[in-house]
Amino acid sequence: MLKTQFHAIAPQLKGQVWFTNDQQFQVRKKVFNHSVDNEPFAIVEVHCEEDICLVIRFANTHNLAISVKGGGHSNTGSCIVNNGIVIDMAVFKTIIIAPDKKTVVVGAGVKNRELDAFTAQYGLAVPLGTCPDVGVIGATLGGGIGFLSCKYGLTCDSLINVKMIDANGTKLTIDQHSEPELFWALRGGGGCQFGVITAMELKVYQVPQTVFGGIIEWPISQAKSVLEQYSKQVLSGSRDYFLYAYISRANKKQAKISIMGFSTAPLHECEPFYNRVSDWGLDAKSDVCEKTYLEMQSNSYESELSIYWRNGFISGALSSEFLEEVIRCNANCPDDHGGIMFDPLGGAVRDLAINETTFVHRESSFICSVTGVCEGASMHSPVKNWVDDSHTKLSAFYNGRAYQNYEYLGKDELSMYFGENSNKLVELKQKHDPHCRFFGSLNRHIYGN
Numbered sequence: 001m002l003k004t005q006f007h008a009i010a011p012q013l014k015g016q017v018w019f020t021n022d023q024q025f026q027v028r029k030k031v032f033n034h035s036v037d038n039e040p041f042a043i044v045e046v047h048c049e050e051d052i053c054l055v056i057r058f059a060n061t062h063n064l065a066i067s068v069k070g071g072g073h074s075n076t077g078s079c080i081v082n083n084g085i086v087i088d089m090a091v092f093k094t095i096i097i098a099p100d101k102k103t104v105v106v107g108a109g110v111k112n113r114e115l116d117a118f119t120a121q122y123g124l125a126v127p128l129g130t131c132p133d134v135g136v137i138g139a140t141l142g143g144g145i146g147f148l149s150c151k152y153g154l155t156c157d158s159l160i161n162v163k164m165i166d167a168n169g170t171k172l173t174i175d176q177h178s179e180p181e182l183f184w185a186l187r188g189g190g191g192c193q194f195g196v197i198t199a200m201e202l203k204v205y206q207v208p209q210t211v212f213g214g215i216i217e218w219p220i221s222q223a224k225s226v227l228e229q230y231s232k233q234v235l236s237g238s239r240d241y242f243l244y245a246y247i248s249r250a251n252k253k254q255a256k257i258s259i260m261g262f263s264t265a266p267l268h269e270c271e272p273f274y275n276r277v278s279d280w281g282l283d284a285k286s287d288v289c290e291k292t293y294l295e296m297q298s299n300s301y302e303s304e305l306s307i308y309w310r311n312g313f314i315s316g317a318l319s320s321e322f323l324e325e326v327i328r329c330n331a332n333c334p335d336d337h338g339g340i341m342f343d344p345l346g347g348a349v350r351d352l353a354i355n356e357t358t359f360v361h362r363e364s365s366f367i368c369s370v371t372g373v374c375e376g377a378s379m380h381s382p383v384k385n386w387v388d389d390s391h392t393k394l395s396a397f398y399n400g401r402a403y404q405n406y407e408y409l410g411k412d413e414l415s416m417y418f419g420e421n422s423n424k425l426v427e428l429k430q431k432h433d434p435h436c437r438f439f440g441s442l443n444r445h446i447y448g449n
């Protein structure tokens, strides 16, 4: 019945629509995390703003939830809403740069790799995350942490304005002056909360022709020493060096601790710096060298994997007790199935006041993520249990917050992501999307699912 009604409006669409039995439907409902198998009513690849308005009107008439698919990297598959309509932004590929003004307009289907490749032609970059296939808009809505964030801030800190179509089908341009509350909420408030974003304008920054970076690895026996030094380095607040740390089980014989480093500092400063980092533990192996920024941003992430992750923020240093717990948890990881990762904060991330955007985690020092990985389309219970057990143990050291971009579906997710901003975000949701048409975390909170 509903399908027949949609067929009646389909000729007005410039884009395409797929239902359950269409082959393309099965392709389009897939997300990076292969264990997600959500089943929407329809997937619409919209080709223009009028298509979006048409879908919103249909959803309003038939009381259907809408999710928006950008790069498809929300780990819980929240871009694919069960029984609702998915608006797929894949063809919104506009990128318009104004190198003199140091700004770029980015369409909602643009992925990190496409924006990086485009801006690199001008020696410029937006501070993006490190996965080339993540959607720029999806990541910006939740913050956006990557190699340039200690130097230039989160991706959402570079936001200038947003083009959005709201639940009434009204086209809005949102910036600091015209819609300050929504502008505040869109910088860290998470995906698909208030409308369909068609484009964003962002600041771009100069990056040198060559940067310095790569991976240093040590045997797992060196983990505590390396992570203690790592903690000191991150807390020094240096804006020139951005370091991830990763402790992985990989396989029993080769468990290791790694640092992935990045710097735009001059070569004569980087070499001695990374030599000192190699000395954080014994038997280091390093591939750190000069590279282009695009090479640093071209990490390859294996596809067709099932992922389950939980995370928490840490204030201050990585304590000795915490590191011992991390190492114990890692030792219990089922072989080949995951690891524990640290993202650093600090530097320019702290330049904005806590209440200037919805991203409440600016005073935190690290995100710690326990990640379970399985090949294929199902997450095995021993791996999931390992993630949950480790998360429970490590939570004693977290500060009660979790990163909204590393989404997980827990009852407490709203306060974990948004802390003291939760109530204001719920009020804004009720004002701008009173029927909860858009399926973001605020929607799940209001409906209690």
Ligand SMILES: Cc1cc2nc3c(=O)[nH]c(=O)nc-3n(C[C@H](O)[C@H](O)[C@H](O)COP(=O)(O)OP(=O)(O)OC[C@H]3O[C@@H](n4cnc5c(N)ncnc54)[C@H](O)[C@@H]3O)c2cc1C
Pocket: 032, 067, 068, 069, 070, 071, 072, 073, 074, 075, 077, 078, 079, 089, 108, 128, 129, 130, 131, 133, 134, 135, 136, 137, 138, 139, 141, 142, 143, 144, 145, 146, 190, 191, 192, 193, 195, 196, 197, 198, 301, 405, 406, 407, 439, 440
């Ligand atoms: C392998 C991997 C690596 C990652 N690396 C990083 C990293 O380095 N740094 C970092 O900060 N994060 C990282 N992330 C997290 C990533 O930033 C978030 O998952 C982000 O939300 C993904 O955006 P997307 O568009 O790819 O995903 P989607 O699933 O398509 O979208 C994510 C959310 O945003 C909404 N959304 C997307 N587009 C729109 C739009 N146009 N209008 C309204 N709502 C929209 C969706 O409905 C959904 O709720 C990583 C995730 C993965 C899986």
